[in-house]
Amino acid sequence: MKQKILILGAGFAGMWAALSAARLTSMHQRSDIDIVVLAPQPELRVRPRFYEQKVETLVSPLLPLFNVTGVKFVQGEAQRIDAEAKCVWYRNAQNESTVEHYDRLVLATGSHLRRDLVKGAAEHAFDLDQLETALRLEQHINQLGQQPDGPARDTVVVCGGGFTGIEVATELPHRLRQILGEGSAPRVIVVERGDVIGGRWSEELRDVIRQACDELGVEWRLGAEIAEVNEQGILLAEGELIESNTVIWTVGVQANGLTEQLAAQRDAQGRLHVNEFLQVPGYDDIFATGDVARAATDDKGNVALMTCQHAIMLGRFVGHNAACSLLNLEPLTYRQVNYVTCLDLGNWGAVYSEGWEQEVKLTRGEAKKLKLSITSELIYPPKADRQIAFETADPLAAFV
Ligand SMILES: Cc1cc2nc3c(=O)[nH]c(=O)nc-3n(C[C@H](O)[C@H](O)[C@H](O)COP(=O)(O)OP(=O)(O)OC[C@H]3O[C@@H](n4cnc5c(N)ncnc54)[C@H](O)[C@@H]3O)c2cc1C
Incomplete structure (x- = not known):
């Protein structure tokens, strides 16, 4: 019987988790493992660009990419995780309650802004x-x-x-x-x-x-x-x-509420503490990634931020490790030592800094050029080409 890695969410972390898991199972010629993404839309919504104009264009379709990489897509919104029965109850496109079973679950449902912090x-x-x-x-x-x-x-x-x-x-x-x-x-x-x-x-x-x-x-x-x-x-x-x-x-980002359904430690933003393999302690078959995961990026005490810079790499590692655990392979320790900041500053330009100490390296027009290449190329999904997708989904491939 087929086994299944079920990924909740098709954002930066969920998309890369799916590609990375598909890469590893394909490398091991394991067509008996299904990689399934469950999300409300088969598209990547490019949230870091939402302050720009023409917001409706800031989405990237995922079905062509999923089709060439063998990732299955199920449209729906997860409602309840039943960790004992190893299944997720969700509302499908027809708004009916239905269920999806899993062998490994990857929670990648992102975050939302809290709007209840101040009256009105x-x-x-x-x-x-x-x-x-x-x-x-x-x-x-x-x-x-x-x-x-x-x-x-x-x-x-x-x-x-x-x-x-x-x-x-x-x-x-x-x-x-x-x-x-x-x-x-x-x-x-x-x-x-x-x-x-x-x-x-x-x-x-x-x-x-x-x-x-x-x-x-x-x-x-x-x-x-x-x-x-x-x-x-x-x-x-x-x-x-x-x-x-x-x-x-713009204040008060909170991890998606599904995190509350697991009996596990969460931080002040509601993110699940995960181990170095991005597993949720207490649940060997459940992983968390992206904005729902609180993960150490190095051995110096730095922790992943709720950014797509981290979500992309967390996604690549989590997909790999979820597949490893079905293939009985050694998982990889998530590490992301490099950290950069590139902040758009409108018509003035932008600012780019490197390291957790935020050493400024570029400003104005030069930084703006870099910002544009990050937000219009680097963070977008790869081309719908199996080889390119698998090459970039490798958690050990260079990123930033
Ligand atoms: C205005 C703005 C500006 C930002 N600027 C930057 C920036 O400059 N640089 C940077 O690095 N980051 C930036 N970020 C943060 C970045 O967008 C997030 O950190 C990133 O999107 C997190 O990726 P994710 O995959 O964890 O979550 P998301 O990208 O939010 O994806 C979550 C996915 O889960 C799905 N989902 C949600 N609920 C369910 C459910 N119940 N069932 C199934 N699926 C579900 C969603 O539909 C979506 O597909 C910005 C964010 C915002 C809002």
Whole structure:
């Protein structure tokens, strides 16, 4: 009877897990092992680009790639993991409850933004977390020109000064001027609880971000606590109201809720602690990867971040190791020593740093060129060609 590796999620981690598992089983000529991806859509949604325009184009179809590599796709949304019975209950495309059994399970269902952290954020704020919500924000921005002018129309408030907040904030001044007219004076205000810009990042990186924001006219409200988002804008804890029709929420990323169904340790973001082979302790046949996994990247105490940089490599390792465990091969220890940061800074350019110390290597146009090659090539799925796909899915092949 055939065995099955079931992968939940077709994002960066899930897609690479499938290709990597298919690579190893094919190398060992094991056509008795099925690799099955279960996800709502057979497409990779390129979340790191959701602050850009034309959001609807930021998807890449996966069926041609899965077809040439022998990966099976099942459309649906997983609802319940029954680890004892080794099966996953899911809603299929017809919204019926049905079940898929597994021999090895890979949880790769990603993350979502928490919008319940501040009163009114869920009802009144926009976000760029998922394709649908990013589309809604883009449509809203595109029709701002039709709204009556005034401070609420002309002000965008970005809640949170993390990487996502900065990328969208620095992208907007130019876009807003195009929409509201060259003579307009749009304001983009980043509201941040910390007392400095990017408090956890290197001084060098912070300086570049500060300079770019100054030149672009992006304002920062530091040490500011948001008490409420409402129909008029945001209310700060100190009582000030910043009027805005466009409040963008970027704070509080949380691992997908399926992680809660396993009796295993999770971190503050809900990620499952995994061992060096990306298995969930206590469940020999369950692995976690990408944004749902808290994995050590080296022996120095660094841990994978919720980034596609890490999700891609975590995916390649997890697929390999899930296949190893069915093939009785020695698994590989997940290691990803190199870490880089490449942050888009709108019309100013970008900034690129290397290492966990974030040593700045490139800025402005040079960094922007690199950013574009990362976001429009490097993180995209490989060509639908079996040999190329398997070569790139090798967890030991060079990445960054
Ligand atoms: C606006 C924004 C900007 C970002 N910028 C960067 C950046 O510059 N650099 C960077 O490295 N990272 C960036 N990231 C983070 C990066 O996108 C994530 O870390 C990455 O997508 C994680 O990959 P993943 O495969 O774990 O999850 P995802 O890519 O989110 O994929 C999850 C998959 O699981 C599926 N799924 C969800 N629930 C279920 C279910 N119940 N059943 C079955 N399938 C399910 C989804 O449909 C999807 O296919 C950014 C993210 C956002 C939102």
